[in-house]
Amino acid sequence: MSALSRLEVRHWSLAGLAFCVVMMLVALGLEHLVGLEPCPLCIFQRVAVIAAGLVFAVAAIHNPAGRLGAALYGLLGLGAVGAGIGVAWRHLWLQSLPADEVPSCGPGLDYMLDILPLQEVVNMVLSGSGECADIDFLFLGVSLPGWTLVGFIVLALAPLGLLFRAFRER
Template sequence: MFNSFRPMMAIGGIIAFAALGFALVLQYAFGLEPCPMCVFQRVAMIAVGLIMLAAALHGPSSRLGQGIYAGLAALAAGSGIAIAGRHVWLQNLPEDQVPACGPSLDYMMDVMPAWDVIRTVLSGDGNCAIIDASFLGVSLPGWTLLGFVALAIWGIIAACLPIRSTGTAP
């Protein structure tokens, strides 16, 4: 099962959507409202999951096709790594260096152009520096960062596996 591109990408996609499901449980069952950077991390996780599931469904038989899917998944995971890494950095700033709290994502989307919303969210604010929950001493964005790194590596490993022939030898 772990020696073929399709099942490995399917497992990666399932893991990505399981992580998203966990975030939704934390939000709706436990009342942990996501900050704007958390929302962007969710979008990146959805992108990773969709790319990996598309790769599993398509199941390209060429090294090039597998490499393209792995590269796209790594690119999406890389954006998640950047966002989660910035989030973890903000959470570890000294209190006197934390930026002021900004408006909610909904408000920004109502009054600002899309590019300004993205730039503002990625720069982070005081809301993103608050650690609402942690597990084993690692904040939720820290775990998300680790998840993105693991999914990027998982996809690259899947693309590096030997290609299995589906036909019969003459």
């Protein structure tokens, strides 16, 4: 029996939760210590991290013994991580556009949430705005959405581990 197959739901969930905490600490540190203001797509990526963290926290507390619970938490976690991957990918795509193809800047997220229905806000944010195409920070030549995409790909190991746990041979 390999070491990975001995890991319980709680182990995979705590690992995923810990990685979510690290991702949020980096995001909040860049915002509050470095002074980088998050754009609407950055905020949506944070929501995906928090959603995944909540799934992992509940899974760790519940720690189901059967296959069904591990599969359910794995699928929920993978859904949250997949949403984050999609938003980060979209953000990178916006940043790759030539300047003349970048959408114009729209109203702020707070304003949109105050006056528009949630579905319309989501559609407007995902269609992008000029502020989301700005590259304010590079680390090793990669922008923040690129690093966030890498983070989500690494984070995907936790729900995949839960699914592995659920569907491994017994």
